[in-house]
Structures are given as structure tokens and as C-alpha cells.
Amino acid sequence: MGSNEADKPLRRIGASFEQLAAVAKQQQPQQPAMAAGDFSRACSNVSVLFGCLGIAFKFAEMDYVAKVNDLLEASKTISTLPSMVELDIQKGTVRQAGSHTRNLLRVKRGIDMVKVLFEQILVTEGNSLKDAASKAYAQVFAPHHGWAIRKAVGAGMYALPSKSQLLKKLNEDGECVLISRTPIYLSCSLHMLLL
Template sequence: MADLDDGKPLRNISEAFKELAATVETQTADVEVAPFSRACSLLSPLFGCLGIAFKFAELDYVAKVNDLAEASKSIGTLQALLDRDIEANTVRKAGSHSRNLLRVKRGLDMVRVLFEQMLATEGNSLRDPASKAYTQVFAPHHGWTIRKAVAAGMYAIPTKAQMLKKLNEDEASARVEMQSYIATSAPLSLYIDSLFLSRELGIDW
């Protein structure tokens, strides 16, 4: 993976996911767990920038990405990761690599929808983009208590300007990197879905 500039989280994310998308698009190589988990770890600061409403998501996401990073020491590809859990009959077991992969993928999807909504929404408020991203991706899998806590936390969500300042970006540079992530994460998400669906595991659990 290319050397990354740690002062620019969005650029780091953009570059890492370009490389993963290139692997998916060749259709000749499987996505490896190590670069996948490393790219996913670069999204962690974004959840932190969204404040208390997404604190649960940040903690959950980081833990599951760390699990995949650990798994990468002994498992080469995402396909092999799923197949190993199928063989051990642990796919749906709490804490399994497969279960964690599915939840990390939802984190990627949430960020993509957030970016789409940010680019489509005028003004400085992040409340509407963040609410739509949460409702579309996470809410169907959460109970009433978590949904209520997130709704309350939305009132303390930072502004778009505050978020971009934390990410060391201006609106113009952020737009380029967000558009890049939207374009590259979509095929990766579909690829992960296909791994589950081709093995008749479903993706809604």
C-alpha cells in the first residue's frame, strides 16, 4: 500500500480504498484481509469526529476492525476468512470474524451514505446527513434503546466546518476525497455482499 500522509485522514482513506477497489475490479485476485483491515482502520477518526451520537459506533467499529487485523496474521483473504468460519460452523457466532466483517462493512456503508448526504446538502449542519446515514444503515439492526440514544446525541453533533477542521480539510479538498471514497467503497461493499450471498449466508443478521 502507498505511503500515506497522516495529516490528511480523508486523503489516506481515499488512497487506501482506491487500491482495494482496483483489486475488486480486476476480478482476478481476492481481497486480502491485511490491506482491507488497514484501510478500514483509517475510517475510525471519522466516527470520532461525529461526537457522542456515534460513540457506540466508533467503539464497536474499532473493536471489529482490530479483530480482522489480528485475523490477517493467519488468514490471507476475505474468502478464506468466511470459508474457515463456515467449516467451523461459527459464522453467526458472536465475535466470529465473519460476523465482524459484516459489521465493519456496515461502517463503510454508513460513511459512504454520510458523504453522499453531505455532498447533496447545503449549509453547515451535519444533523440531517448523519441522521439519514444512521437511519439507512444502522437503525434496522439496532434496538429502541440505541436508536433513542443516537437520536438524542444528534443534537450535539458537530457542524460540517468543525468536522472538516478536525480532518485538516477545506470544503473543496474534502469534496474530492469524499467523492473518491463514494466511488471506490461501493464496489467493495458489493463484493463483500457477494461473498456472503454466494455462500447463502445472507447479509441482514
């Protein structure tokens, strides 16, 4: 019995961000208003990727999941991402830890990390994830982390699964991923949404 699309996290992630990108294209450029709930649900699909990367990204996974859950909860009363940010601006809490705006920024960084990671996976030779993950971490998270966290993540890079192990955890094979180009769709969709 073949596996269905629900068993393929990369395809589910790609499809959810493609839908968001389609909605974003249809919106008026001067008044973009991404639905907070739709965005948060799409982002919740990404957490499985952090879980598959092992100990090096365990804290990123926990932080990402907590921030997405906050956005999901907030979306019950705040309909769009711009209105979520505007509310924090009015309250003067944009930079406050735990604010929806700050949580949105953290989720964006998590999405950026996944985007860069898959871009690196596609251009990096061999079966190791270490170089791809190290470059992605250095580009996205390292500028915002202190020395101790950077060192801990660096040590954890040696515990990363191989590319083939990652694809197996994601119920994908390399050929299927490269043919479907799900990471490319994810990358393009994310780029469009997050500019």
C-alpha cells in the same frame, strides 16, 4: 509550513480504498480474493471519522475499532476475506458473536455508514451535519438496532459538530474536499469493494 497527506485523513482513506479498488479490478471475477490484511488496514483509517462525530457515534466508533482490530489480528493467519468467511462456515460460527465473518459484516456496515454520510454531506445544504448523519444512520444502522439504541443515537445527533467543525477536525477545508472529491472516491471505491 503546509500539511502533508498524512495529516489529511480523508485523503488517506480515499487513497487506501482506491488502492483496494484497483486490486479488486485486477482480480478474476469468478475468484475474488481480497487480502484480509490490506482490507483491514484500509478500514482502520476510517475510525478517525467516527471519532470526529462525537457522542452520537461513540459506540459505533468503539464497536468498529474492536471489529477492525479482530480482522487485523485474524489476517496474520488467514490471508483472504473469502477464506476467513469459509473458515467460519466450516466451523459453523458465521452468525456467532465475535466470529470473523460477523465482525466483517459490522465493519462493512461502518464503511456503509461513512459512505452514505459523505454522500449526504455533499447534497445537503447548510452547515449542519444532523440531517446527513440522521439519514445515514437511519439507512445503515437503525434497522439493526433496538428502540433504546435508536433513541440514544437520536438524542446524540444534537451534539454533532457542524460540517465546518468536522472538516477542521479532519484538517480539511470544504473547498479542498469538494475539489479533491475524496468522499466521492471513497464512496465509489467502497461501493465497488462491498457489492
